[in-house]
Structures are given as structure tokens and as C-alpha cells.
Amino acid sequence: MIRVPALTHPYPRLLAWCAALMAVALWHALALWISNHLLDMRLADAAYLRDLLAHLLLGAVLFALAQSLPRFLLAAMALLSVLTFSNAMKLATLGAPLMPDDFAAARNLFLLFEGWTLIGAGLLVAVPTLLVLGSIAWTRRTTWITLALLAGAITALLQFPVPLIAQMDRHFGHSVWNQPANYQARGLPIHLLQETSRALARREPPPTVAQVDTALQQLAELSTAPLLPVNTSLAAPHPKRALHMIVLESFWDPTLLTAAHLSADPLDPAFRQLWAQAGQAHLLAPVFGGYTANTEFEVLCGFPVTADNVFFETGLKRDVPCLPAHLREAGYHSLASHPNAASFWNRVNAYRRIGFETYWSERDFVLDDMNRAFLSDASLYRQVMDKLAHQAHDPRPVFNYILTYFGHLPYPLNEHRPPLITAAAGHDIIAAYANTLYYKSRELMDFVRTVRATDPEALIVLFGDHLPALKPNFGGYTESGVLAPQRGALTDAMFRTLVATPLIVIDGKRGPLAVGDLPAYQLPALLLELLGDTRPSLLQLTASQQTAERVRPLPGVHWAVTAHGERVCRGQANDAPDCAASTRWLQALKTVRTDLFSGQQHTLLDLHRPKQRLRAAGVGL
Template structure:
């Protein structure tokens, strides 16, 4: 036994400790984050914790070591899950463990230390706890290995069995955690992830998908007649971190409008267009993928991390083939969200990251937009004077949670008592919008014919459980209580398109994956493009897929498709009518996405440019972050 106590007493003490920890942890999560499993879930969740604790105690050197190691391990998992639920509205999934290393690039100071501690401390303490030379340890490890082997060998069967026993919602991930508890949820979603690892689509499957999309459009989307002229105007795309209109937060009683009056006028001239984002509060890289490649993200993970495995003619490479030079600028650590590899694969020739900028105007760890814009213009100035067109892609960093300002940017806007985070965001947005307008004035002076597009990447996080929004009735505190209109609110950010000397143009509301094809049309680029495949979903003017759910928008009318589940007020007949065609369209798009970005790229055989040149490009790095 792993202790000098009598075996029964030692085991009883160990399991009692787990039970006491569980009660304290659930009480704390409810007090701090208002996050807990359903009351009916507590017995199974406690049992899962006890079984996992028993497995660990069977390998422990002593009871004190076991208590310390398991308390830190369980607390780290529980706290990490609560933080993600509170900030992003979704529980921890297996993909988060793959992406955890990016936390070290995102945080600084005490936040960085806390992130390191949450990841490293449990691993170190587990290694310190385990009695490596004891036979019982290796028996338990063998049992654990056997279980992992069954999971890998039969993930689909396990997923089906666990879904039947513990439940599963395709669109309401917080409810999945609430009905299962954390250990069961992680096991169930790990099995689901493994069962999704399908073989890439075949040529016949890709042809069928292309045919179904061509039927929707009534034409072949990948081919055009003749030899169209190549575009020659510059394209400037500015992605604005957490850029949104906070005047809708009526309960916050903001003392002034945070948005610059010039931006208000510009947005009005652009018809108050909105972009519809695939994410809330974070995961900017998924917005990037959509606006650069024209395909929707439909899962709760970062597509740049594992879904982009081939060189693909996305917007940057499409423009390179027309003679453009392509630049990406983002003053964050270069490899964050795998951007070095992702940018290279989609065709950016140059990538300027934090090491390439003078960090001269910092709001804590975030370079100000004013400094970023100034330095980008300085770097592009020689190129803008030449005849060769440019695609200038700028992803800002200032405006990131938790909205710090430096001494040059004092807070000038106040909010109602208890709305401190909204006030912090409003003051950040005030400076952000003014620095944006100063940049636009200079950019339009230097490049009056350029096509400029700017938009917010996602809504800002303003408090746990959609706090900041709930007080004003914009969102509910739980995703399960969202109305259809709330799902639209969840994804809408300002969108402005400036068509050179024509000025702002009203493009309407667009899902981000529809944007690149629209921009190519404004540039006069009629060449065949993979981005044309998703321009017009069926049945609705706009289809905004989200993980396990789709939002259908037709004018002011909004409806949701939640898998097989009915939205409030829906009948089976109305659900089938509204969602059937959209579901079929989305399945075809997902099949083509798998083929193009991680498969054999059969779809590229229908493009005029031979597919071989894209494969050959993989051998030659084109993105050049500074060494």
C-alpha cells in the first residue's frame, strides 16, 4: 500500500479527501463563476472523480503526496474549464490541450506565471507522487494503457455508447459539460475527436460536392470563359481586435460614445454593414481563415492548428498569381496559432511579427494601433510607389482582453457602477477608433484608388457568462437560453468597405467566408477561384455556421438550425424546410474544405492553374519573418 496507515484506512482517507475536494471545488466554481454541472449530474461526476482518484492513489508513494498532486491536478482542470466557459462560452475540449502552448505566448507577467503553473505544476507533482519502482504502479499503468488502447481502437462505438448514456447536444456545448461533468465530458469528446478522423474525400466525392454547389448556383463555379484581365489595384485589409459598437449596452450607461464620429459617419455611408464571425471573445485565427480562404469554420478548434496541411490558392496566393506582393502584419509572437506555417501555406510572401516592429508605444504587452499603422506604412511606402499591386493585410493586437491603456491614453469614459470591464473596453475602443481614422486618412491620401476593407474579428469578452451583454438584454447568461436573434447578436461586428475613389460601399451583412469573393469582384478579378464556392448559400441570404448550429438570416428574419434539435417554436416540418437545404450545402462545403486544405486537392483539377504548382510551392518557404 502507498502509505504506512492500514490499507483500508489509507484508501478511505484518500477517497474521502477527493469527495471533500469535490464539494469545495463545486462550491467555489459556483461562487466565482456561476458554473456547475446540473444537480442530477453530481453523483456521476463525483463517481468519475473518485474512480480517477483511486487509479492515481494506486500508484502513489504516500497519502500526503497523493493529496497534494491530485488536488493540484483536479483544480487546474476544473479552473481551466470554468475560465473557458466564462470567457468563450464553451467547455474545455481535447483540442484545447493541443493549443495550450499558445497561452504562454498570449500572457505576460503574473498571467504568464499563472498559465505556466496551471500546466506544469500538475505534471511535476504527478511525477513526484508516483512510486515508479513499485509493481502496483505498472499494473495500474497497464490498465490505463489498455483503456487508452480501447479508446483509440473503437472511438466511434464508445462515442455512440456514451452519447446514449450521458447525452450529447450538437450545438450546446456548455450543456454537454453540465449533463456529464468534466472527466466524462473530456473522455466522451476525446472519443468523438478520434472517431472524426476520416480518410480524405475521394475524387468521386469531391465531384459530387462540386456538382451540388454548381446546381445551387446554376453554373460551374470554378471555370470562366475567356482570359479575364488581371486586377491591378492595391487591397488593404485591416482586422480590428475585438472591434464592436458598445452603444447597444444601454444598462452600462456609458458617459460618451466610444466610437470616433468620423468612423460613425463612415460606417453610415457604408450602410451599417456587418460581418458575421465564427467565434466569440477569442480564436481570431478562425476569422482569419475565413476572410483569407473563403470557407467556414464549423468546429470549436483553431483551423490553422490542424486543418490547414496543404498549400492552397486562398486570397493571398490567388493575388500572387496575378502579380501582387503580399504582406501580413501582426505585432504578436510569430508562431501564435501556427501563423508562420498557415500564412506561408495560403500565400503570404512576407510576415512581419513582433520582432519586426519597434515596440515603442505599448499598452502593457500590446503595441498600439497608431504605432503599428505608422510602421506598416513606412515599410510599404517604397512598394506603394511602384506599379506592382500589393495585398496589405494588417491584424491589430491593441484592444485585446483585458483592455489595458498606458499613461498616454487616460480613461475618459465612465460606466455604471459594477460595469468596470465595459468601461475599460469603451476607453480602449475610443482610442482604437480614433487611431484607425487617422490611419485611414493617411492611407487614402497615399493610395486613393486602393480597395480598403476593415472589420472587427469578434465581439469582446465583457464578463463571465456573457456578462456586460446580459444586463442590457443582448444575450442570455446561458447559451441554452439564447433566442435566434441573440445568436445573430453573438456574431455581428462592424464591416466597412471603401472602394477607392468611389468611397464607402454598402455590401450588406456578410459571413466572413463570403468576404474574399466579394473583394475579388470589386477588384474586377473574374478568374476561377475556390472562394467563389461558398459565396451564396441556399435558402437564406446569409448562413452563419457555428459549432453544431447554423444561423439563417434573411433580412430582419433570423432562424437557427440546431442539428436534429428543434429551436423554440419550431415544428418538425418547418425545421426540415428551413434547415434541410442549408445542411446539405454545408456538408458539401465541408467535404471540399477537407479536400482542399488537408486532402488530395481533387477540386483544384478544375482550376486553370495546374495543381502541381501549388504542391511544388510547399517546398519553397514564402513567408519570411525576420530571423
């Protein structure tokens, strides 16, 4: 191994420093060229110099710790390349750059891979980590001085994030609703530091009793129905009919992608007919292209997700009476099925905390009809029904929650599902998705027919979890004018399209209901109403709002249908006047959500234990 010349000779050391920083600069130029010409991801003109300086500073720190120039080059190039590649992949797939929460959730990504892809993903993490650790001159005194300075800087960041984020926002700018533009204006190192500081600055104690009271009062003032009706009898109604909820991976209507010129409509005509009877209703999900767990949280717990993180991972820290727990109290058997690794998106803990009694995951199913890593829906439905049949001795009605896995990117099929639909040249991924939908929709309708024949009075709800991820920068959608290439260019109508998936609610023998375009977090209250369950529930808190018929929060913005039409509220001076009321409503919801899912749960004292609630407020009884 060639080592840096002895530190007693200043000129060779100076040459080594020049070589190290020159290598970083050359790598930076190559990375920008690849991003610009191959991935169509460009920094703003003003960001090139600051991004270069940030990379040089990071390189200087790594070289100050390094044993030799060759070891530094290997470690630095590996680390910078992995970070840049990961950021490009997220931007291309989900339309958003790397964020601090992504590093905490990264372990879940390994559960998506198998075989060589799993090995490759492991190497992407292990190689740069080992190279950086192996490059450090642990026995050198200056190394420990550098590490001490780094520790001091990290400590200062942890203790004083607010002043730092204020200064960085002032110098580099910040858009709450447009993270891709933030990245383009900063470059990756500055963006990660700025958003890490913001995440640390958001740390705050859980809301107090007084703050929760104020939030509940604001919700009551803005709602069209009484909240938390504590005078209603707490006795659970006698359980009557089953509830089947089917969450469909990446289920959407690809015929809207007119530029692909699909050779046939992929969706089963029986599904089309049923959806037409439901008035072409849509579920408005909190995510695009991924993060299924956030849609799950909303449809199970009745509160919106408002940030770009996975709530099951970061926000759900307490046992909460969500829909599964609420129905269990009424005598239901609440069970969840998902043929993926049990711990993905923290589902083992999340499902337990929200009240599921049974969780059937990958290890509970026979993987007999695989489309690469994904169990077919036909096999999943059949095995779930078989399991329920074996529990026929249990007199309780079921809340049967099924989260499908087939339909996930890259939309593979097995030999029993040959491609039947073609697309125009250059739209291969859309053709793959359309063929997946061909089989997915037919397997779904077979299951729906089975359930309706077995239990005609069952309440059945089915919907897509999010739109499919297709090509980079909303590619696949932009060619047909469905979406714009960048988030900042989305129109108000496009924001709605970004999150709208097919929704069908079948009310037993009464058939499909026309529920309109429903935000995912308002679905649980509707289901309780259809089940005739009038007990007080936190699920009622978001059921209605005076100022807007529908409000769909997204990171940094919210889409709303008001008396003046649909609009997107961006928190800017030119927002419509009626955005102020819906913004206040959402802020009150955030306070109550934090109290319920990670705070002291003062809200539940109002809901279930009025005497204890009064004592907590200092009122004698």
C-alpha cells in the same frame, strides 16, 4: 515524508484508501460550491453523482500509482484544481467548456502572457505535471500493472472510439450545438472523455475523387452562379489597385450595452459617419470573444469554420491558393502584419500555406507605444506605412493585411491614453473596453484618412474579428438584454448578434459600399469582384447560395437568412423545412474544404488543371 504503511498490513492500507477517496470527495464538494456560488456555473442535478464517481475513479487511479498518501494528495489536488480552473475560465470567457483541441492549442496561451502572468501560467502546467510524476512509485510492481492497464484502455479508445461514443451519448446525452449544456449534464471528466472519443471517431480518410465530384455538383445545384468557370481565361489580369484589409481586435459597438450607461459614445464620429454610409454593415464572424485565427481563415480562404477548434492549428495542412496566393499570381505583393509572437495560432505555417510572401510579426516592429503587452494601433499603422514606403521601388500593388493587437482583454491603456469615459457602478470592464475603443477608433480613422489621401483608388476593408469578452456567462451583455446568460437560451436574433461586428468596405473614390450582413467567408469573393479579378478561384465556391442569402455556421448550428426570414438551424426535428437545403450545402462545403486544406486537393484539378483532372478520373485524352 510520511509513507503509506506496508502493503502486507491490509487495515492500514484500507484506511489510506479511504482517506484518499474521502479527500477527493471533499475537494469535489468544495469545487462545486465555488462553481455554484462564485462563478455561477452549475451542474445539472442528475450530474452531481456521476461527476463525483468520475472524480473518485480518477483519484483511485492516481492513488494506485502513488508512493504515499501525502504525495497523492498534493498531486491529485493540484491536477484536479488546474483542470477545473481552466474549464471555468474558458466557460466564463468564451461561453464553452474545455475541449480536446484546447490541450493541443494550449501552448499558444503562453504567448499572451508576460512577466508574472507568464510565470503563473507556466506554474499551472508545470506544478501538477511534476507532482503527478513525482508521486508515482516507479519501483513498485503494482504501479507497472496499473500503467499497463491504462495503456490498454488508451489503446482501446484509440482503436474503437465509435462504440464508446455511441454508448456515452446514449447514457449521458449529447447536444451538437450546446456544449455548455453537455458539460452541465456530464461533469468535466466524463465530458472530456466523451468529446475525446468523438474527436477520435471523426477521423476519416480524405474525400475521394467521386466524393468531391458529388459535393461540387451539390454546390452547383444550390448556387446562383456557375462554380469553377474553367472556360474563363487563366491569364492573370494586369494588377491595378492596392487592397488594404484591417482586422480589428475585439472591435464592436459598446453603445448597445445600455445598462452600462456610458458617459459618451466611444466610437469616433468620423467612423460613425463612414459606417452609416456603408449601411451599418456587419461581418458575421465564426467566433465569440476569441479564436481570432478562425475569422482570419474565413476572410482569407473563403470557407466557413464549423467546429469549436482553431482551423490554422488543426485543419490547414496543405498549400492552398487562398486570397494572398491568388493575388500573388496576379502580380501583387501579399504581406501580413501582426505585432504578436510570430508563431501564435500557427501563423508562421498558416500564412505561408495560404500564400503570404511577407509576414511582419512582433520582432519586426519597434515596440515604442505599448499598452502593457499590446502595441498601439497608431504605432502599428505608422510602422506598416513606413515599411511600405521603403519598398516603393517595388512596382507591384500590395495586398496589405493588418491584424491589430491593441484592444485585447483586459483592455489596458498607457499613460498617454487616459480614461475619458465612465460607466455605471459594476461595469468597470465595460468602461475599460469603451475607453480602449475611444482610442482604437480614432487611430483607425487617422490611418484610413492617410491611405485614402495617399492612394484614392485603394480598396479598403475593415472589420472586427469578434465581439469582446467582458464578464462571465455573457455578463455585460445580459444586463442590457443583448444576449442570454447561457448559449442554450439564445434566441435566433441573439445568435446573429453573437457574431456581428462592424464592417466597412471602401471602394476607392466610389466610397463605402452597403454590403449588408456578410458572413466572413463570403468576403474574399466580393473583394475579387471589386478588383475586377474574374479568374477561376476556390474563393467563388461560397459566394452564393440559392436557398439562403446568408448562412453563418457556428459549432453545431447555423444561422441563416432565407425567404421566410432569419432562423437558426439546430439539426433538430423541429427545424424549419428550409434548413434541410442549407444543411446539405454546408455538408458539401465541408467535403470540399477537407479535400482542399488537408486532403488530396481533387478540387484544384477541376479548377486549374482540367487535363490532369480527367486523367485522374480515368478519361483518356
